[in-house]
Amino acid sequence: MSMIAAFYGGKSILITGATGFLGKVLIEKLCRTSPDLKVIYILVRPKAGHTLQQRVSQIINTKLFEKVREVCPNLHEKIRAISADLNQNDFAISKEDMQELLSCTNIIFHCAATVRFDDHLRHAVQLNVTATQQLLFMASQMPKLEAFIHISTAFSNCNLKHIDEVIYPCSVEPKKIIDSMEWWDDAIVDEIAPKLMGDWPNTYTYTKALGEMVVQQESGNLNIAIIRPSIVGATWQEPFPGWVDNLNGPNGMIVAAGRGFLRAIRASPLAVADLIPVDTVINLTLAVGWYTAVHRPKSTLIYHCTSGNLNPCNWGKMGCQVLSTFEKIPFEKAFRRPHADFTANTITVHYWNAVSHRAPAMIYDIYLWLTGRKPRMTKLMNRLLRTISMLEYFINRSWEWSTYNTEMLMSELSPEDQRIFNFDVRQLNWLEYIENYVLGVKKYLLKEDMAGIPEAKQHLRRSFPVYYAP
Ligand SMILES: CCCCCCCCCCCCCCCCCCCCCC(=O)SCCNC(=O)CCNC(=O)[C@H](O)C(C)(C)COP(=O)(O)OP(=O)(O)OC[C@H]1O[C@@H](n2cnc3c(N)ncnc32)[C@H](O)[C@@H]1OP(=O)(O)O
Ligand SMILES: NC(=O)C1=CN([C@@H]2O[C@H](COP(=O)(O)OP(=O)(O)OC[C@H]3O[C@@H](n4cnc5c(N)ncnc54)[C@H](OP(=O)(O)O)[C@@H]3O)[C@@H](O)[C@H]2O)C=CC1
Secondary structure: OOHHHHHHOOOEEEEEOOOOHHHHHHHHHHHHHOOOOOEEEEEEOOEOOEOHHHHHHHHHOOHHHHHHHHHOOOHHHHEEEEEOOOOOHHHHOOHHHHHHHHHHOOEEEEOOOOOOOOOOHHHHHHHHHHHHHHHHHHHHOOOOOOEEEEEOOHHHHOOOOEEOOOOOOOOOOHHHHHHHHHHOOHHHHHHHHHHHHOOOOOHHHHHHHHHHHHHHHOOOOOOEEEEEEOEEEOOOOOOOOOOOOOOOOHHHHHHHHHOOOOOEEEOOOOOEOOEEEHHHHHHHHHHHHHHHHHHOOOOOEEEEEOOOOOOOOEHHHHHHHHHHHHHHOOOOOOOOOOOOEEEOOHHHHHHHHHHHHHHHHHHHHHHHHHOOOOOOHHHHHHHHHHHHHHHHHHHOOOOEEOOHHHHHHHHHOOHHHHHHOOOOHHHOOHHHHHHHHHHHHHHHHOOOOHHHHHHHHHHHHHOHHHHOOO
């Protein structure tokens, strides 16, 4: 009998960010392994044209939930969507809902965040810092609460090279920043942001670091743990390999490379590509929830969910495997034949951007204009190059994350839990994982039919002469 699965039986669980990438996989695994859990409260903000129930149905009627729908036929009843906006006071939760949450919640998984690198500092502070503070305040009023699990990022201290499982202080107290945001206008925030952020590369990583400090400072008597995943990728094993549903991180790059838009990138081929599958992150998260509630460690434990020190892979190897998968399973309607150059040289990058990215886009736009259609490729290319410029920081450096707490937790699990909630990334075969990842991007993100592969290959053969162009 799995101790972790049994632990979640009969529990009332509150999840923020449940409609996001990690949140969906978390709900799926919880309901599949503990179908006897009492209820999962999810804080969902209303979105234009969709009721809360429609948003829930959209999630649980997808392929990701196919298996769990069999194990847990009353899935709809297990998930209770609560209307909430984490940017509002008291999250704009109704009095009745708040009362229910405060009196019933046993475990909190706090996943919600803005993961945009370039979000305005005010908005990033609001969601990644102030909302975390408010949620901790709510948690402190929950008599039945057993554990509060905060999802951070391994890059919250990306200004350091070696990162331990501890909280590093930021130069300005988060409380001071939260207070200042109330009276600083946007012009002042814009002016002061670079000074506050110091050597953090973007508002996302900086505000996630502030969020961790808030967790530490406001933890009171709560049982808290922090999980720091690195770059979260498609599922490795569960509920099936290769599932992914957004364009963040490597996903957008795989799409852009597979469609032949992106053919060169400023990246160090030998830098560690610290990817971690989303199901591995969720297995660790559920194990941490159990351990924190049952063993009640004396201090807040931080768990690094990274692959680099246990099973390293580098960007060069990853890029080669992505390309060789495109040979077998090409994407449809490719603009050009996929090709990849990794270079650390800035001048070479400028050359490739001009010759291999901007020029073909302009030529294609002229062709569209001449044939009476709306030119769009230059705009798309500019957006892609802007996105890449934001990711470059992460693909030209390597970090070392210690994983003592994560390894300690692995040794605390029974053999059955080690199997069901596997987060031992040493068992991951990168070549197989990346092949399934690319296949998953094609099937679940681009929604391309596998029956179209012969036609996609034919299309690439037709564009063969273009292959020789730079
Ligand atoms: C040489 C070839 C290579 C070959 C092989 C390839 C090998 C693979 C390896 C390659 C290296 C991988 C490196 C990974 C490093 C990750 C490090 C993460 C570290 C931290 C991890 C974390 O802890 S946390 C999660 C990460 N957090 C994000 O990763 C958010 C980023 N993101 C944004 O910060 C915003 O996105 C940003 C960019 C401002 C744009 O902002 P923006 O305003 O210009 O654009 P929007 O986002 O509003 O999107 C407007 C429309 O563009 C569409 N779109 C958006 N991205 C798109 C895209 N990449 N490709 C196509 N389409 C895209 C979108 O779907 C919208 O489409 P529509 O308009 O139709 O709805
Ligand atoms: N993906 C990655 O590579 C990594 C992620 N992480 C961390 O994991 C966590 C989850 O990330 P991920 O799933 O990728 O992120 P997503 O962007 O996919 O999901 C973000 C979630 O937060 C919700 N949210 C955003 N704003 C609000 C709001 N104002 N009120 C209520 N809910 C809101 C979103 O809801 P809605 O659907 O309404 O937009 C969505 O459910 C984050 O804390 C992130 O920092 C850490 C390392 C890497």
